[in-house]
Amino acid sequence: PVRRIALYGKGGIGKSTTAANISAALADLGYRVLQIGCDPKADSTKMLLHDASIKTILDCVKEGNTELSGMIHEGYKGIMCAECGGPRPGTGCAGRGIIVAFETLEAKDVIRVCQPDVIIYDVLGDVVCGGFAMPIRHGYTRDVFIVTSGELMALYAANNIAIAVNDMSSKGYARLGGIIQNSRDIECENDVVDAATEEIGTDVIFRMPRDKIVQTCESNKMTVVEGAPDSVQAGLYRELAKKILSLTKGYAGGMKGE
Amino acid sequence: PVRRIALYGKGGIGKSTTAANISAALADLGYRVLQIGCDPKADSTKMLLHDASIKTILDCVKEGNTELSGMIHEGYKGIMCAECGGPRPGTGCAGRGIIVAFETLEAKDVIRVCQPDVIIYDVLGDVVCGGFAMPIRHGYTRDVFIVTSGELMALYAANNIAIAVNDMSSKGYARLGGIIQNSRDIECENDVVDAATEEIGTDVIFRMPRDKIVQTCESNKMTVVEGAPDSVQAGLYRELAKKILSLTKGYAGGMKGE
Ligand SMILES: Nc1ncnc2c1ncn2[C@@H]1O[C@H](COP(=O)(O)OP(=O)(O)O)[C@@H](O)[C@H]1O
């Protein structure tokens, strides 16, 4: 069976950066990864594709391109990349791209065709409704990790996401795996994040420092794991990837490397 | 006729701080102001009410309290305060509170009862759909001002809001009044905001500096205009309020002070 992991968090908090680097680290370890961007911004997989713009699944559907090969693109070390996309702002539900994309991927039997070991959903978490709630419903996700900093608005969003996951845990089987702190160097950030995490009733599974090397690799259109593999930050992303693997075991049947 | 102004922008950008200070400045000038928070966070009017928690309109409706006096509360210098509220995260559309609130306020004839000179809607702008789009539809708003900083995510949201306003301008009569820069002291912030504003096709109507006095007054549960009236920042909020008055003229019939 496939690991199904979702990264949720406030827009701009660092979900895509973190997701892409986790995917790259997993690919380096030999895992087959499918990363699906669930954000109307549609740039979750950009760094895995060296900034190549791919058609969103919503756009493929709108244009009548129903081939899976038009929707899923190979990036760094064979990571399979997809972007749900979203409607024009103001026209209907912002999460509609996710709903359409998930229905389309299911109809095209993406799991059987692509055979991933790990699926990573990178999902906008400012509001957890409509399409943005879909990844944690109906069994699409098993483990949800919330990316946050010590900033008030990021923690407020984290709390909302936790509420949504807990409320929906009976309907699907999504559970809250923990908090990933993506630091913004605010005062007493660790204490602030710890306090909020305790209130939510979960654990901080990793603290990622803020590091300029992220920007450096970004300007070279790469993840840190690819662009600066010997850096401290790359080592931390690898550590985070291993931590996530250890927290998402317990699946019946064979799993690579376990 | 009543001025109907909406402040939109990314969550955490400073909409409520700016809206409350504009309202306070207008109240000091003798205007009757109705400020309506359209954010599930429901804290738009907190500083005008000295941190008193008011029932959201959605909660009033849920509890069967249909009296307008339970929904509209008087704050600083008689400013009329209301919060739309929002559903529990994950349960239905996050904008539903706004939809229910607007229908309820219309049904209770709030304009005729409260007789405001100015209505200020403070609206979450991370996604402009469902209830969050309602203020710019059907004539509820005439002038939309987008609050942004030089941060990428804030500008991305600003662009989305502008797209939504332009697309809907034929249906209602909402127009984009301009950009309010709420500075976050990032590098070359003025240039960055100017460039994005030009791409949107509008103007920066005001630059508000980042100032610790906002936090000081906040900890005293007040707006800057009330808590530090002789400060530079209070003077700037008053200037912004006057600028907004000058940009929102052109209404048939009498308007206080014009
Ligand atoms: N650990 C980090 N250190 C430095 N910069 C970071 C870090 N994580 C993210 N960033 C920066 O923050 C910005 C927003 O991150 P992104 O992953 O796009 O957010 P999201 O996907 O949550 O909207 C990116 O431009 C990225 O360069």
Ligand SMILES: Nc1ncnc2c1ncn2[C@@H]1O[C@H](COP(=O)(O)OP(=O)(O)O)[C@@H](O)[C@H]1O
């Ligand atoms: N000009 C400013 N200077 C300093 N702090 C500010 C300024 N504007 C807003 N803030 C701070 O930013 C935080 C978020 O602002 P808020 O108005 O609640 O954002 P929003 O309503 O857009 O979510 C507040 O805690 C406030 O203290």
Ligand code: SF4
């Ligand atoms: S369900 Fe959420 S994303 Fe969809 S219209 Fe409502 S607020 Fe927007």
Ligand SMILES: [Mg+2]
């Ligand atoms: Mg992203």
Ligand SMILES: [Mg+2]
């Ligand atoms: Mg607010």
